[in-house]
Amino acid sequence: MLISTFPVGPLQCNCSIIACPETKEAIIIDPGGDAEKIMDFVKEHGLTVKYLLHTHAHFDHILASGDIKDSTGAKICLHKKDKFLYDNLQGQGMLFGFKAKKPSEIDHYLSDNEEIEVGKLKTTVLHTPGHTPGSLCFALAEKESTLFAGDTLFSGSIGRTDLWGGSFDDIIKSIKTRLLVLDDSTQVISGHGESTNIWQEKKYNPFLNG
Numbered sequence: 001m002l003i004s005t006f007p008v009g010p011l012q013c014n015c016s017i018i019a020c021p022e023t024k025e026a027i028i029i030d031p032g033g034d035a036e037k038i039m040d041f042v043k044e045h046g047l048t049v050k051y052l053l054h055t056h057a058h059f060d061h062i063l064a065s066g067d068i069k070d071s072t073g074a075k076i077c078l079h080k081k082d083k084f085l086y087d088n089l090q091g092q093g094m095l096f097g098f099k100a101k102k103p104s105e106i107d108h109y110l111s112d113n114e115e116i117e118v119g120k121l122k123t124t125v126l127h128t129p130g131h132t133p134g135s136l137c138f139a140l141a142e143k144e145s146t147l148f149a150g151d152t153l154f155s156g157s158i159g160r161t162d163l164w165g166g167s168f169d170d171i172i173k174s175i176k177t178r179l180l181v182l183d184d185s186t187q188v189i190s191g192h193g194e195s196t197n198i199w200q201e202k203k204y205n206p207f208l209n210g
């Protein structure tokens with residue numbers, strides 16, 4: 001399987017591209033900016049992008065979604081509870097001091113435990129509210145498993161909960177009941193910064209101990 005993660009956009013959001021090596025069908029998680037850079041990767045590897053999955057709808061995770069959809073025809077997918085954020089992309093932009101285009105239409109609302117398949121690749125949707133009401137993580141199970149955690153869980157930290165619809169109690173509950181129950185060896189790719197694993201966060205994350 002092809003998995004590539006690289007930072008994009010104004011807040012260096014980690015964008016991940018995963019693809020089935022046989023069919024070359026692909027999923028992009030959090031196309032948060034730099035549409036050209038993402039499309040260069042897609043073209044270079046000859047990928048057919050089927051879905052654009054969003055861990056949540058903060059602007060730094062959705063900025064390039066419309067452009068990538070226009071170029072590939074991929075479906076824009078997110079949780080319905082983040083629709084209010086997605087629809088307010090331009091308002092978010094104003095608050096953070098930049099201009100954003102009107103967001104493209106949402107094609108599919110993701111729900112908890114839904115499985116998204118492309119080729120031989122399967123990813124499970126986990127609804128993990130807290131950072132935003134519609135925050136999601138995506139769990140990929142292969143030989144070793146990988147979790148795309150968005151801004152819910154970071155190496156040694158957790159997502160902020162002081163923005164629209166955030167809840168500290170919810171994020172702690174989401175992490176403890178949905179993420180820490182995953183296999184210790186699960187690699188965690190966060191929305192920003194370096195990757196980690198479940199074992200390390202269970203043991204050392206100060207927000208999750210005591």
Ligand SMILES: [Zn+2]
Pocket residue numbers: 056058131151
């Ligand atoms: Zn966020």
Ligand SMILES: [Zn+2]
Pocket residue numbers: 011013058060061151191192
């Ligand atoms: Zn973010």
